Amino acid sequence: MLTTQARRLCRWLLAAATSLPALTLAASCPGADPEALQWLDRMSRSSHQTAYHGVVTLQRGEDMQVMQISHSVNGDNSSEQLTKLTGQGAQIVRESHPLDCVHTGHRLLQLGSNLGAGECGVAEYYRFEVSKGERIAGRQAVRILVEPLDMYRYGYLMELDSETGLLLKSSTLGRGDLVLERFQFADLSYGSPMPSSADVEVVHEASHPLPDSAMSTADVSGAWAVGWLPRGFVVTDSRSESNGRRTYTDGLAAFSVFLEPLSREIRSGEGIAREGSTLSYTRGLSLDGQPVLVTVIGEVPVNTARMVADSVRWTQ
Incomplete structure (x- = not known):
């Protein structure tokens, strides 16, 4: 923390x-x-x-x-x-x-x-x-x-x-x-x-790695992307498409999206935890038959996190 x-x-x-x-x-x-x-x-x-x-x-x-x-x-x-x-x-x-x-x-x-x-x-x-x-x-x-x-x-x-x-x-x-x-x-x-x-x-x-040399945060097979963002939010890193994290900011607020592959399907639903202005939103999804866990962590309202998580898609 x-x-x-x-x-x-x-x-x-x-x-x-x-x-x-x-x-x-x-x-x-x-x-x-x-x-x-x-x-x-x-x-x-x-x-x-x-x-x-x-x-x-x-x-x-x-x-x-x-x-x-x-x-x-x-x-x-x-x-x-x-x-x-x-x-x-x-x-x-x-x-x-x-x-x-x-x-x-x-x-x-x-x-x-x-x-x-x-x-x-x-x-x-x-x-x-x-x-x-x-x-x-x-x-x-x-x-x-x-x-x-x-x-x-x-x-x-x-x-x-x-x-x-x-x-x-x-x-x-x-x-x-x-x-x-x-x-x-x-x-x-x-x-x-x-x-x-x-x-x-x-x-x-505190580490300060070069974006292209940063280590992957998850073993994700296949490229993925966030299909919807609030206007003004831009990606902050240029990591490899195979990793499991994307981070976005509009200059004042910031949030990260994590994608974790699962070995089996989980019950549909969502988990929400708040600490001050920081929200952790977790949702299980099935992307083209692959069960995944999507987590949004950052300083945004819950509806924003929900819409971001729902928009995650494979790109290939």
Whole structure:
């Protein structure tokens, strides 16, 4: 579970440095808020390019986790350390991540020249509203309300550092603006990272394999594909067609689809488990007579996961 939390924090703690001309944005994307798009572009850069450290909280219902996070920048590389301070002591370390390595989620928020070409990115799938935020971890914030334009994704309430664009607080909003999950800095400092003060029992080194060299997650005979996706979601990896996983993002939300062959038919039905904004949806299917188990895990509503799972098909 700590690995899942780390991936989510890495998505939330994206990055900020440059802004875009408001007139260009308004002309290219008349339905979008130019100021909001500027802040999204800044947010998508800040944590990647800025050295900082602090303590964050992650709340899901009654459950509250506290973590210490450090991010350092050394030349053309960055390093991160995420240490869990509650429950079992555990730590995730990622060393020497190239600053010029831009992942799919970052790229979808770094709108840049795409806006000038009339591509509005996430502004086609979300509505944004900018206002003055609160003080968080001693920093004045800018608040961005993110409302989905369809039923296939969640909304967000974000608070960004008004000076750096770093994400200070994020709430994931379900139907009726119900807060499913909340991440927030309790303490934040910029500059050289502080050493970990936790008594760590487990250390996990986060891997960063090249897409084409990644190992398969399941022994799947035959190529398969997801036939339906919510608008705006794109695949994030270029793995071999023979593996058992596909991952998708729209820049703000992400989910993965797993396909596992079964040796025998199982009873029809579905399994659903939720933890905060993260859903695990499992369904047994028969594809051309081959029994398989399809699992969708990610930050999407259950109806989205169900429709994605039902659309899985063999491609040959």
